[in-house]
Amino acid sequence: xxxxxxxxxxxxxxxxxxxxxxxxxxxxxxxxxxxxxxxxxxxxxxxxxxxxxxxxxxxxxxxxxxxxxxxxxxxxxxxxxxxxxxxxxxxxxxxxxxxxxxxxxxxxxxxxxxxxxxxxxxxxxxxxxxxxxxxxxxxxxxxxxxxxxxxxxxxxxxxxxxxxxxxxxxxxxxxxxxxxxxxxxxxxxxxxxxxxxxxxxxxxxxxxxxxxxxxxxxxxxxxxxxxxxxxxxxxxxxxxxxxxxxxxxxxxxxxxxxxxxxxxxxxxxxxxxxxxxxxxxxxxxxxxxxxxxxxxxxxxxxxxxxxxxxxxxxxxxxxxxxxxxxxxxxx
Amino acid sequence: xxxxxxxxxxxxxxxxxxxxxxxxxxxxxxxxxxxxxxxxxxxxxxxxxxxxxxxxxxxxxxxxxxxxxxxxxxxxxxxxxxxxxxxxxxxxxxxxxxxxxxxxxxxxxxxxxxxxxxxxxxxxxxxxxxxxxxxxxxxxxxxxxxxxxxxxxxxxxxxxxxxxxxxxxxxxxxxxxxxxxxxxxxxxxxxxxxxxxxxxxxxxxxxxxxxxxxxxxxxxxxxxxxxxxxxxxxxxxxxxxxxxxxxxxxxxxxxxxxxxxxxxxxxxxxxxxxxxxxxxxxxxxxxxxxxxxxxxxxxxxxxxxxxxxxxxxxxxxxxxxxxxxxxxxxx
Numbered sequence: 001x002x003x004x005x006x007x008x009x010x011x012x013x014x015x016x017x018x019x020x021x022x023x024x025x026x027x028x029x030x031x032x033x034x035x036x037x038x039x040x041x042x043x044x045x046x047x048x049x050x051x052x053x054x055x056x057x058x059x060x061x062x063x064x065x066x067x068x069x070x071x072x073x074x075x076x077x078x079x080x081x082x083x084x085x086x087x088x089x090x091x092x093x094x095x096x097x098x099x100x101x102x103x104x105x106x107x108x109x110x111x112x113x114x115x116x117x118x119x120x121x122x123x124x125x126x127x128x129x130x131x132x133x134x135x136x137x138x139x140x141x142x143x144x145x146x147x148x149x150x151x152x153x154x155x156x157x158x159x160x161x162x163x164x165x166x167x168x169x170x171x172x173x174x175x176x177x178x179x180x181x182x183x184x185x186x187x188x189x190x191x192x193x194x195x196x197x198x199x200x201x202x203x204x205x206x207x208x209x210x211x212x213x214x215x216x217x218x219x220x221x222x223x224x225x226x227x228x229x230x231x232x233x234x235x236x237x238x239x240x241x242x243x244x245x246x247x248x249x250x251x252x253x254x255x256x257x258x259x260x261x262x263x264x265x266x267x268x269x270x271x272x273x274x275x276x277x278x279x280x281x282x283x284x285x286x287x288x289x290x291x292x293x294x295x296x297x298x299x300x301x302x303x304x305x306x307x308x309x310x311x312x313x314x315x316x317x318x319x320x321x322x323x324x325x326x327x328x329x330x331x
Numbered sequence: 332x333x334x335x336x337x338x339x340x341x342x343x344x345x346x347x348x349x350x351x352x353x354x355x356x357x358x359x360x361x362x363x364x365x366x367x368x369x370x371x372x373x374x375x376x377x378x379x380x381x382x383x384x385x386x387x388x389x390x391x392x393x394x395x396x397x398x399x400x401x402x403x404x405x406x407x408x409x410x411x412x413x414x415x416x417x418x419x420x421x422x423x424x425x426x427x428x429x430x431x432x433x434x435x436x437x438x439x440x441x442x443x444x445x446x447x448x449x450x451x452x453x454x455x456x457x458x459x460x461x462x463x464x465x466x467x468x469x470x471x472x473x474x475x476x477x478x479x480x481x482x483x484x485x486x487x488x489x490x491x492x493x494x495x496x497x498x499x500x501x502x503x504x505x506x507x508x509x510x511x512x513x514x515x516x517x518x519x520x521x522x523x524x525x526x527x528x529x530x531x532x533x534x535x536x537x538x539x540x541x542x543x544x545x546x547x548x549x550x551x552x553x554x555x556x557x558x559x560x561x562x563x564x565x566x567x568x569x570x571x572x573x574x575x576x577x578x579x580x581x582x583x584x585x586x587x588x589x590x591x592x593x594x595x596x597x598x599x600x601x602x603x604x605x606x607x608x609x610x611x612x613x614x615x616x617x618x619x620x621x622x623x624x625x626x627x628x629x630x631x632x633x634x635x636x637x638x639x640x641x642x643x644x645x646x647x648x649x650x651x652x653x654x655x656x657x658x659x660x661x662x
Contacts (some may be wrong), residue, residue: 076624086623134491149590151482158466158592162624165589170582170620171502181622251501255586258496259480261489289501291512292417293407293493 009318010055010107012071013116013310014038016089016143018106019047021054022311023062026126026319031313032058040091041173045090048099052106068321069103069111070314072119074144076297078160081322082113089144089308097138114157114323115153116310118164121148122155122323123313124266128305135262138303139167139249141271144179145187151260161323167191169252186252192270198224198241199230224271231277239277246278250285256291257298268303275302336657339395341386341438342645343402344638345369347420347474350378352385354393354644357650359458363389364642373420378423379430400434400442401649403450403641405475408559410492410654413444419510445488445654447471447641449495451634452479453486453654455597459636466593468661469634470498470580472602475510476518482591492654498522500583501596503582517583521576525647527553529572530561538568561610576602577609581616588621588629599634606633 006025013020015038022033025295034054040047061065075087075094082100104111114122117140124130124138130150140146145167149156156163168185175184188194199222202208203215211230215221230238253265267275279300286295303309317323337356344351346369353364365385371378390397406418406425410476413431445453448471455461455469461481471477476498478486487494499509499516506515519525530553533539534546542561546552561569567592584596598606610631617626634640 135494147590151487152485154483156482156591159628160592160624163466163590163592165623166586168589168621168623169586171624173502173582176624182620251504252586255497255500255583256590258499259478259494260487261491261494261589263490271375289513290496290499291509292496292499293491297490306505 007067007319008059008062009315010059010066010069011274011311011314011318012051012055012069012136013119013307013314014047014051014071015071015116016040016074019051019054020307020311021051021058022308022315023055023058023064023066024312024315028312028315030308030311031064032062033308034058035307038090042096043092046093048102048106049223052103055107065111066107066319068109069107070119070316070318071099071103071111071113072314073099073113073145074116076162076220077113077115079113082111084113109322112317112322114161114314114317115146115164117146117167118148118155118157118161118323119313119317120146120251120268120309121150121164121313122316123305123311124268124303125150125155126316127312128303128309129264129266133264135260136264136266137166137253137256137260137262138266138268140269141190141192141267142269143192145185145191149256149260157323166252166256169255171248171251187246189248190271194296195224195227195241195245195271199227199238202235202237204242208235210235211238222326224273228274228277242277243281246281247277247285250282251289253282254289257286257295258292261293262298265298265300266303267300268306268309276310337405338650339390339393340400340646340649341390341397341400342642342649343382343386343400344450344641344645345378345382345404346447347371347405348380349640350385351638352382352389353611353639353646354386354395355643355646356388359643361639361642362395363393364639365389369421373430374423375425379433383434386438387659397438397440397647399437399440399652401450401645401647402430402434402442402444403447403645404430404444405447405477407493408444408446410444413442437599441652443648445492445645445648446477446495448477448498449479449486449488449492449654450644450648451477451599451640452481452644453647454493454600454636454640454642455634456481456486457647458643459634459640460597460632461595463594466591467595467597468497468584468591468593469597469599471600472521472598473600474523476516476522480587480591488636488654497583497587502579502582517579517617520579521602521649523555526555526558526572526576526602530558530569533566533568533572536623539566541566542569550582555604559605559608572611573605573608577612578616580609581613582620584613585617585620588617588626589623591631592624596629596631597634597638598631599637603633
């Protein structure tokens, strides 16, 4: 097979736990992909080395040469400088790491950074549920809670590429301290760690018998999937915890609904496995808080691309030579 | 003077207390304007009659024929139908009033409606502080608290022209009930009535001696101006009330800053007379709540157009033949 006429791009999604790497063409057809542990505690040099090896491995296996690489990073990045700025949910020192130039030197092609949730938003808008949708929000519910906003067919980036941080909207003025430095952020209630912590509290206080059984009493095994199972098996405390998370998701979303009146809200990330349980209280909270105009046509759905949204968005950024403010996604 | 080559438009700003009417050319040069009491309790037919008379009076005085009329309305309007839907801060029955066709019949030219705060946003974006600004928010702090959002040079309207309702973002889950039907909306804390109510509470509880003196003990005279004066004269309770309003304005704004990273936030309406006292706590709250990226370059300013923002935005809408979603304001 000759690929000489086709351009290929790598998309990387750097997460707190895993790094996903994929190679695809300009139409988002993935020819190879893999996933490995991030291993952030090993330091950023080791992480960058592993990512570069993964990209090289995939490219050589597919027998192609890369035109460019796009990379989603969990936090604040300086898009123009290609450097990380503030990655609150990644252990180790990630301040001002010249990620783009390090990878670019090793891989021999341009590397473009953007925030991981904005990458997922772009992936959904171009290749997923967001195709043809005018205004769309995404909440990426993982170790952290990220966000992205597509307005009238454009990914909204703001002057620094930092707009869209809807996971750090305050939903409780005196709520728990957040890794970002503020308190009561949506993230402190609906992230994977937040739900796991609530599960542990319920188990330890004797209020989650099914959860305890499903985990074999091991706190380390509490996950969104197991919480969902415990809720289905009748743990009232776990049901209430998921209901509360959905309700607070709706409270945060109501602010953005009032501001932007989106057509679609997408949930993605590990916690999005609970979408079926999260959306009824989420919709109720939106209905309760947005009385100024009808909201029943706003769709709330789980990502159709799943964990591929981020790498597909990164491939889109590679394809267009970098993430730009007010990205035009579709006409 | 012959006006035969020039097009003229009327802009109307219908408020809970006053109606402003103005006539101007396509460049926003106002040739005549006036202001009268709305008198909403007289019923919508009487109000519409007074507005039409005002427009006719101004046009005949200026000796011009109108090409089109734009009108800002305090609440939810159906732009396509030209009808009012939900005007929570206007007394009397304003549900489904065919405002555009009634006025159009009487005035003999097309009449286009939009929400009053969106009209003010458009006025500021085209003729005021928002000229050349990419992303801008406006809070109209009056009887109600409206809002408007210009994103990358476009007035963001949403599918129904209802986006931008940032005065109804919840800042306190169990806060006071709002006229919109939700509770704890920003409006319940920072509107003119909210501040007046707090002033009355302080006076009655003996905690606002300067305010009491300035009002001559008459509750009816409590206004944003008098509250500002009482604060300057040393009423600690009044100072704290204004500080709290600014802080909650910042809490609400922080959600929109996280989502949109605006370059400029404009305060307008009667309460904006307190901008100098509101902005320090507002900025502190934004700094406190937005830790994900630097916010020090975001400007917070009082409207430069004052009460003319709304009529100028309405004239802009008349000029372009109606308010459209994703209005392009400047390139």
